[in-house]
Amino acid sequence: MTRVNVKPDPRLDLLLERVVDVPPELVWAAWTVPEHVKKWFTPAPWTTVDCEIDLRPGGIFRFVMRSPEGQEFPNVGCYLEVVKNEKLVWTVALRLAIVRRASGPTLLSFTAIIALEPRGSGTKYTALAMHRDEEGRKRHEEMGFHDGWGKCLDQLVAYAKKM
16 A cells, blocks of 8 residues: 655645545546546636546646636646555646746645545545745645645545545
C-alpha cells in the first residue's frame, strides 16, 4: 500500500485528511476519468467545463474552471506518480517555467499528492498541496484551500455514491 511518505512542512504545505464512506476504487475513478472530474472538481457554484487526462508519469492533467460569472480559468498540470487506487502526484509548477508570465493574481505553483487508503468499506483520503514558498502557501490558504478542497471532496463523495 502506498502512503504519503512526505512529512508536511507547515511553512510550505496545506493538508486535508478525512475518512470518507466510499471505497478507494470509486475515489480513484472520480479523480482519473475526465467525465467524472467534470462533475465534482471545482467547488460549486464554480464548474469544471473541460478536462483532459493522460494518466501516466509525464502525462497531462488539464482542466478548465468556470466562475459563476462565466470567466474561464485554464490549468495544466503534469502527473509525476500514478499508483492505481492508491496515489496520484501531480504538479502545476511546471507551467511557470514554460509560460514565464503570470495570468493574474490567482496563478499558484504547487505539487499535490492525493493518497487513498482503505478504511473498512471507505477510504482515508489525504490531499497534500506542497508550495515552493511561504507566500504561495499563504495565498493558497487565503484563497480558501481548506474550504474549497473540503467542499470538492464532499462533492466527489456525493458523486461517487451515484457512480
